[in-house]
Amino acid sequence: MQAREKQMVELxxxxxxxxxxxxxxxxxxxxxxxxxxxxxRIIHFVGRNPGIRVSELLEILRITKQSLGRVLRExxxxxxxxxxxxxxxRRQRLLFLTPKGEALRNELVRxxxxxxxxxxxxxxxxxxxxxxxxxxxxxxxxxRANVRQLxxxxxxxxxxx
Amino acid sequence: MQAREKQMVELxxxxxxxxxxxxxxxxxxxxxxxxxxxxxRIIHFVGRNPGIRVSELLEILRITKQSLGRVLRExxxxxxxxxxxxxxxRRQRLLFLTPKGEALRNELVRxxxxxxxxxxxxxxxxxxxxxxxxxxxxxxxxxRANVRQLxxxxxxxxxxx
DNA sequence: AAAATATGTCAACAAGGCTGACGTATTTTG
DNA sequence: CAAAATACGTCAGCCTTGTTGACATATTTT
Numbered sequence: 001m002q003a004r005e006k007q008m009v010e011l012x013x014x015x016x017x018x019x020x021x022x023x024x025x026x027x028x029x030x031x032x033x034x035x036x037x038x039x040x041r042i043i044h045f046v047g048r049n050p051g052i053r054v055s056e057l058l059e060i061l062r063i064t065k066q067s068l069g070r071v072l073r074e075x076x077x078x079x080x081x082x083x084x085x086x087x088x089x090r091r092q093r094l095l096f097l098t099p100k101g102e103a104l105r106n107e108l109v110r111x112x113x114x115x116x117x118x119x120x121x122x123x124x125x126x127x128x129x130x131x132x133x134x135x136x137x138x139x140x141x142x143x144r145a146n147v148r149q150l151x152x153x154x155x156x157x158x159x160x161x
Numbered sequence: 162m163q164a165r166e167k168q169m170v171e172l173x174x175x176x177x178x179x180x181x182x183x184x185x186x187x188x189x190x191x192x193x194x195x196x197x198x199x200x201x202r203i204i205h206f207v208g209r210n211p212g213i214r215v216s217e218l219l220e221i222l223r224i225t226k227q228s229l230g231r232v233l234r235e236x237x238x239x240x241x242x243x244x245x246x247x248x249x250x251r252r253q254r255l256l257f258l259t260p261k262g263e264a265l266r267n268e269l270v271r272x273x274x275x276x277x278x279x280x281x282x283x284x285x286x287x288x289x290x291x292x293x294x295x296x297x298x299x300x301x302x303x304x305r306a307n308v309r310q311l312x313x314x315x316x317x318x319x320x321x322x
Numbered sequence: 323a324a325a326a327t328a329t330g331t332c333a334a335c336a337a338g339g340c341t342g343a344c345g346t347a348t349t350t351t352g
Numbered sequence: 353c354a355a356a357a358t359a360c361g362t363c364a365g366c367c368t369t370g371t372t373g374a375c376a377t378a379t380t381t382t
Contacts, residue, residue, distance in 0.1 A: 008274040009209070010312050011293060016202075017308050018299035019180045020223065036368055048170070054329065062181065067370050069330065091328045091379045113169040119298035127291030130284060132172060134292045137280035138179035147178050151171050197337060215360060228339055230361065252348045252359045326381070332374085340367070350357070 025111035033104075038071045040108055043097065046081055047105040048153060051094040053086070060150070080104055186272035194265075199232045201269055204258065207242055208266040209314060212255040214247070221311070241265055 001009075026040050045060055046052055054072075058065055072095075075081040080101035086092030097105060120128055139147055162170075187201050206221055207213055215233075219226055233256075236242040241262035247253030258266060281289055300308055 004278075005274055006314075008277045009270065011277050011296070012270070012273050013209075013308075013312050014293060014296040014300075015180065015183060017304075018296045019176065021301045021304070022176060022299055024301075038369060048174075055327095063369085064371065065329070066331080066372085071369080073330095086328095089328080089380070091377095093329065109170065109173070112173050113166055115299060116169045116172050117165075119295050123291060123295060127288075127295065130288030131292040131295045132175060134280050134284060134288065135172070135175040135179045138183055138276060139175075140182045140185075143178075143182070147174075151174050153167075199338060216358095224338085225340065226360070227341085227362080232338075234361095247359095250349070250359080254360065324382080327379080329377085329379105331376080334372090336371075337369090338367105339369100341365090342363105344363085345361080347360085348358080350355100352353105352355080 022112065022115060025115070026108045029108060029111075035074075036071075038067075039075060042068070042072060042075060043080065043101060043105050043108065046095045047097045047102060049150070050096050051084075053092050053094060057095065075101070183273065183276060186276070187269045190269060190272075196235075197232075199228075200236060203229070203233060203236060204241060204262060204266050204269065207256045208258050208263065210311070211257050212245075214253050214255060218256065236262070 023037065027037060030036060030040055041061055042057065045057060054065065054068070058068055061068065072081065076083065079098055082096055082098055083093040084096065086094055136144065184198065188198060191197055191201055202222055203218065206218060215226070219229055222229065233242065237244065240259050243257055243259055244254040245257065247255050297305065
């Protein structure tokens with residue numbers, strides 16, 4: 001094995017361990033509520049994209065509608081998420097967080113923000129930008145444009161009535 | 162939400178998408194063999210740490226021995242992994258990859274190396290070091306020393322007879 | 323009016339986690 | 353040396369979250 005490849009393997013492992021611990025704080029919180037990681041992902045992306053369509057969510061999460069359906073139903077029944085008909089297209093069921101859902105989303109994202117802030121402390125803004133760029137380029141090339149738009153955030157202040 | 166927090170949320174999402182795609186290539190290969198991500202993790206860490214003890218593997222993967230047991234048995238039956246009694250402590254069942262296991266490990270790691278190399282191309286070695294450091298600091302503080310040692314690789318050329 | 327689209331749902335199944343209980347070598351300890 | 357601790361394996365049952373396939377309903381597009 002070349003030295004360069006060895007360095008890459010080290011990065012592979014770092015990413016594995018970083019991700020393992022990165023999801024561990026939310027996992028604990030969720031477990032107490034009887035929820036799992038699947039609920040987290042829905043809460044997160046609905047919170048970040050109020051009014052997101054079901055089909056968009058499916059594409060982001062790369063799961064089937066049947067998988068989504070079960071978990072989404074639980075979140076609706078527990079009053080964390082609600083749906084509204086699309087105005088332009090009434091077949092759509094746009095997704096929003098309730099105040100309760102927003103509260104949970106906040107609780108879940110807080111430790112993750114803290115973890116990144118701690119990880120960044122001591123690094124300059126150039127280091128942060130470098131890391132951001134590398135993470136971005138780990139994403140499939142054909143999906144980067146989508147992700148860039150998603151991350152930029154679209155209807156940040158969507159009116160929910 | 163503060164601007165700084167928003168930046169952190171963007172990083173959180175980048176990590177999510179990066180990881181999602183990062184594991185997708187191995188997943189495809191594994192699926193054709195009737196294996197899953199659990200098999201991958203075992204193959205990877207046994208390959209990187211020949212002679213690793215079962216209990217060490219459990220700690221790395223953060224799963225129970227019952228979960229490991231099933232998947233490990235499959236890998237042993239399919240002749241990807243074999244066990245040997247520890248010399249010093251004969252209760253131990255040290256784990257090694259067979260040549261077949263090594264071949265699979267290589268096949269699985271290749272696309273991940275390629276992905277990181279592509280992601281790094283264009284970034285300088287300082288950017289790479291910065292990213293490495295940030296990923297490292299995402300790991301739980303009490304586990305960083307362990308991970309550092311693990312990643313450095315210990316018995317790189319362990320004799321297997 | 324017919325076809326396509328967006329979504330929901332039922333059913334059956336699989337991977338891969340979990341807990342709890344118990345068994346067997348082997349090593350360590352009092 | 354006997355007893356306790358350790359390393360590991362295994363049986364059984366359960367949960368979450370993913371899958372495929374088939375079918376239903378409302379709405380929009382053609």
